[in-house]
Amino acid sequence: MSLGPAPHRSAPGPSVGTARGYLGRPDFRRLLAVRISAQWADGVFQASLAGTVLFNPQRAATPADIAAAFAVLLLPFSVLGPFVGVLLDRWSRQRVLLVSNLLRCVLVVLVAALVWTGSTGLPLYVAALSVISVNRFVLSALSAALPHVVTREQLVSANAVTTTVGTMSVVLGGACGVSLGVLFAAGDAGYAEMAATSALGYAASALVSAGFARWHLGPDESEQRGRSSAAHVWAGLVAGARHIRGHPRASTALAAIGAHRFLFGLASVAILLLYRNYFVGSGLLRTGLAGLTQVLVAGAIGALVAAAVTPVVVRSIGKSRWIVTLLATAAVSQPILGAPYRMTTVLLAAAVIGFVGQGVKVCVDTIVQETIDDSFRGRVFSVYDTVFNVAFVGAAVLAAFTLPETGKSYLVLGLIGGGYALSAAGYALATSTRSR
Secondary structure, eight states: OOOOSOOOOOOOOTTTTSHHHHHTOHHHHHHHHHHHHHHHHHHHHHHHHHHHHHSOTTSOOOHHHHHHHHHHHHHHHHHTHHHHHHHHTTSOHHHHHHHHHHHHHHHHHHHHHHHHTTOOSHHHHHHHHHHHHHHHHHHHHHHHHGGGTSOGGGHHHHHHHHHHHHHHHHHHHHHHHHHHHHHHOSSHHHHHHHHHHHHHHHHHHHHHHTTSOTTTTOOOHHHHHTOOOHHHHHHHHHHHHHHHHTOHHHHHHHHHHHHHHHHHHHHHHHHHHIIIIIOOOBTTBOOHHHHHHHHHHHHHHHHHHHHHHHHHHHHHHOHHHHHHHHHHHHHHHHHHHHTTOOHHHHHHHHHHHHHHHHHHHHHHHHHHHHHSOHHHHHHHHHHHHHHHHHHHHHHHHHHHHHOOTTOOOHHHHHHHHHHHHHHHHHHHHHHHHHHO
16 A cells, blocks of 8 residues: 655545545545554554453452553543543644654553563553553544545545544454464563564554644644633533433433443453453363453454344334343343353353443433434533443452452352343333333
């Protein structure tokens, strides 16, 4: 693929609304290459972090370690996300992409050095948190830059392509990381080499982004004049939360998905510990990172099925009844499939919970979009994103105090089933009361 120098934006050709129209633009292809290389590196780095904290035979993976790992991965997106845009409306986005990727090269080498020397606890988590936090700037800059390399007519299609390709790049990077783990062998040295490998992707992303002119990706003068301050962002989040409180359909829907994410977080930590400390691989069923990959694939299959089924079911019974049905399904399936504590039934439980989570999210997204005023929608979705991630991290913290190191706990399994049952009953009661 020839990228060439970044040209000035020109008038759209006859195929402006087609994939050929924007794929034919060198600046779009260059920006896509920045994303592919950076997100491939993200996948490799995240695999190395998971291997270091969770599946390293030279380290003991406790529930507290797992809670800290989830906090490192998720909290930067919740805490930094709403405020990143403020800075991206002030700084050259080309410089953000260039400097951020170069900075990540340095930071991942630091992480690799800490892993190599057997460092644990706060130093390792702070270094890893720095890498993930910088990633928030890169992803936001890529999204903000897209309107500068495609026309308005191409934007929806180009967004679909870039986000899909980016997700595939992360998955491919994670798969490469797992393969490198086999090549380097598990242990501090192996996972350190895996982490250092991600620097190659970040370096490639920096090199490609250097081909853009400094202000080619914005912000334009008009964007800079309309920029907000951090105080405005915070006030917007508060206003969004107040707006949600005045819309019962949206608030109950957010409560439902918050409850799901909390209970899903408990189940996730338990599964990680089971694959780390309890299960024994046999035949096609593996433990460690390979086994966890099987769980993720099972969950992804469930989510894909839900994405296909949910629109059809909602047209028949409505969104509220479908949410209640999904939560009730989780209440029954998770204890039944989890109680045998076998890898086959855990994989089935992962597929069911993936189905439930995706179905609930599709319905909640739609309810929020339908009920929230357009002028508040962006701020409300910022609150939504924070609830989505903080609930998961909160569950991981609770799991650190309630789960044994094997992950096997009938008490927590009962808590998950009971929590889903209460969530289904509570949502059904709230929606029926409101309809009356």
